[in-house]
Amino acid sequence: MLAWLRFHLLHTTRQRITTAVVVLAVLGGLTGYVVNRATTPEDRSCAKGVERPEGSTECIGVNGDGYDFGVSSLTEVAGLIREENRALKPGEYATVALLLPLTSPDAGMQVKVLHEVQGAYARQYRANHESNSETPKIRLVLANTGKGNAHWRTTVDRLKTMTGGEDRLRAVSGVATSSTEIRQAVAALTGAGVAVVGTTITADDIANGPGAGNNRFPGLARVSPTNGDEAKALAHFGKVDAAKALLVQDTRTGDHYTDTLKSAFAASLKGAPYEPQLFTSPADPTEEGTTANTFRQITHLICDTNAETVFFAGRHTQLRQFINALGSRGCADRAFTILTGDEGSYLGADRKLNRAALKAKLTVRYASLAHPDAWKPAPGRPVPGTGGSTAAYDTFLTDIARASKKPVALADGQAIVAYDAMATAVHAIRQATPQGAQYPELADVVTQWPQVKGSLRVDGASGWLCLDNFGNPFNKAVPIVELAQDGSQKFVQIAWPEGKAPTKNCLPPQGG
Structure with a gap:
């Protein structure tokens, strides 16, 4: 009995005190950690x-x-x-x-x-x-x-x-x-x-x-x-008949590439018989959104026209969606050419592009900013004497x-x-x-x-x-590039905003 009392009065009490001290120490440490985390700015470097x-x-x-x-x-x-x-x-x-x-x-x-x-x-x-x-x-x-x-x-x-x-x-x-x-x-x-x-x-x-x-x-x-110069170079290159052309354009405003491209294309299509076909891209134009549905409808309307050339004013994601839609159009017996700005350069690496569309009497050409073949001589395609x-x-x-x-x-x-x-x-x-x-x-x-x-x-x-x-x-110099059937980007020829290469002195004229 004395041993039992001594154990519960002394040893158990000592354990309780020790346990309490340990618990308080742990709680104190946690409190310090929380306070330190709350008062020390997060390292975001x-x-x-x-x-x-x-x-x-x-x-x-x-x-x-x-x-x-x-x-x-x-x-x-x-x-x-x-x-x-x-x-x-x-x-x-x-x-x-x-x-x-x-x-x-x-x-x-x-x-x-x-x-x-x-x-x-x-x-x-x-x-x-x-x-x-x-x-x-x-x-x-x-x-x-x-x-x-x-x-x-x-x-x-x-x-x-x-x-x-x-x-x-x-x-x-x-x-x-x-x-x-x-x-x-x-x-x-x-x-x-x-x-x-x-x-x-x-x-x-x-x-x-x-x-x-x-x-x-x-x-x-x-x-x-500029987009204006790209459009002029495309027009000089393509010699497009406005009576057989139409414009497909993004209605989303605030995108300076798209806004100025559609203005430049519209200027090249004065007298065209058709009003532009409209779509609205997402706020972030790199997202897919629902524009593919719109393009499916637009392709039906394009088949209702006698257009042969389509000017496209929009970003590369929507351009790819439009090409895919036009590639499966109902009027598959008719040939179309799509002309667009330098966003076309993204298409070569776009895995979502349906390359079979390019075999369906559909030609896609864009005004590139540069191309590795532009200044390489080739049979029947000499390098211009000036401009590069x-x-x-x-x-x-x-x-x-x-x-x-x-x-x-x-x-x-x-x-x-x-x-x-x-x-x-x-x-x-x-x-x-x-x-x-x-x-x-x-x-x-x-x-x-x-x-x-x-x-x-x-x-x-x-x-x-x-x-x-x-x-x-x-x-x-504006290289005109064609998207080949295998998805590669084929150089066609250099076009010039002024219609011909610059002179040797390369001095802009008055008002330039």
């Missing part, structure tokens, strides 16, 4: 200069240290950029940023982004190693605006802080989609005095021009023709081979155009650098565009870049 904004899982920002933004296809070229940047010495370089939606989930955009980064790197390498030791050397950084360019403001604000210090940002390239977000980004950058060189923006209203109030983006240059050269394209081929262990895909033209945009940025930076100086002042780079013409033009891989006084390419 991804890499130097890059972090995840509140409410987003995308890594947004600017980096030139090899970070691939979580996109495995960019790992190799991001590493090459890192090595090139690491080799630069303090004070000997100026920075160019490549502004793109690097983390877009859209498959077509992912391919476009990869090719543009590869093209930009290839030209950075030439600037630093194959330019007779010209200065300054060029540092390249990647700037991510996120899916649909939704986070453009965060990234642009970061870029605006990089014009001084060790970064010495002197130009931004990329800006590759004609969207409202990109228009706002261009306005913010040029408003801050930063030179911008657009790669594949083609909207006529993301450009400067003659007339009061039309210098909306001071310091903006572009290497691609085989030598410039061959130089590009040497350079782009450095951008990947595997051959870089060139058929969509994206790497070519990005290479030329980078060449234009480097040209302006070096032309603006005073004798004896290491790099130019920010304000001097944006004033260079009116002098990029004549003997001071940029001999681009896509053709001559002779800019008018507003930074737009004058009479730029």
